[in-house]
Amino acid sequence: MKKYYLSTIVLALLFFITISQSVHAQTVAKEAVVKVEGEVLKPLSLSLSDFAKLKHVDVTMKSREGVLQQYSGVPIFDLLRLAGVTVGKELKGENLTKYMLVRSSDGYEVVFSLAELDPSFTNRVVILADSKDGKPLADGVGPFRLVVPDENKPARSALEVTNLIIRFAKD
Ligand SMILES: Nc1nc2c(c(=O)[nH]1)N[C@H]1C(S)=C(S)[C@@H](COP(=O)(O)O)O[C@H]1N2
Numbered sequence: 001m002k003k004y005y006l007s008t009i010v011l012a013l014l015f016f017i018t019i020s021q022s023v024h025a026q027t028v029a030k031e032a033v034v035k036v037e038g039e040v041l042k043p044l045s046l047s048l049s050d051f052a053k054l055k056h057v058d059v060t061m062k063s064r065e066g067v068l069q070q071y072s073g074v075p076i077f078d079l080l081r082l083a084g085v086t087v088g089k090e091l092k093g094e095n096l097t098k099y100m101l102v103r104s105s106d107g108y109e110v111v112f113s114l115a116e117l118d119p120s121f122t123n124r125v126v127i128l129a130d131s132k133d134g135k136p137l138a139d140g141v142g143p144f145r146l147v148v149p150d151e152n153k154p155a156r157s158a159l160e161v162t163n164l165i166i167r168f169a170k171d
C-alpha cells in the first residue's frame with residue numbers, strides 16, 4: 001500500500017515537472033525577436049524589451065486607405081550601425097551594392113539598398129516601428145513593422161517583420 005502511494009506521488013511529480021517545463025518552453029518560444037544578420041559584424045537578436053531601450057523617433061506614412069498614420073520606432077540606420085553594417089563613411093565603392101532584405105513571418109519580403117537608409121544619402125527616415133498611438137502594434141501588424149515615409153504606396157512597409165538580412169548584390 002505504501003509503495004503504491006509513493007509511486008503515485010513520484011508519477012504526479014514527474015507529470016507536473018513535465019507540464020511546467022512545456023509551459024516554460026512555450027513562453028520562451030513566444031517572446032518575439034527581430035534579427036539583424038547576414039553581412040554584419042555583430043548579428044543582433046532584439047526582443048521587444050531590448051528594442052524599447054533604443055532611441056525612438058516618430059514617423060508618419062499613409063496607410064493603404066490613404067489615411068496618415070503616426071508610428072514610433074527605431075531608425076533602420078541605427079540598427080544597421082549597432083550591427084556593424086558598412087554605413088556612413090564605409091558606404092562607398094562596392095558596399096553600394098549591398099542591400100537589406102526584410103523578411104516577415106508570413107513570408108512577405110522586400111528590399112532596400114543601403115543607400116536608401118543612410119542619412120548621408122537621403123533625408124527620408126525609414127523606421128522599424130514597435131508602437132502606434134502609444135500602444136504596441138496589433139496582431140497581424142507587429143510586434144515590429146517597417147514604416148517607409150514618402151512612398152506612393154505602402155507596399156514596402158512590411159508588417160510582422162522578423163529578419164533584416166544584409167546581403168551583397170555584387171557578383
Ligand atoms: N508582412 C506583410 N507586410 C505587408 C504586406 C503583406 O502582405 N505582408 N502587404 C503590403 C501592402 S501591399 C500594403 S498596401 C501595406 C498595408 O499596410 P497598412 O495596412 O498599414 O496600410 O502593407 C504592406 N506590408
Ligand SMILES: [Mo]
Nearest residue numbers: 064153154155
Ligand atoms: Mo498594397
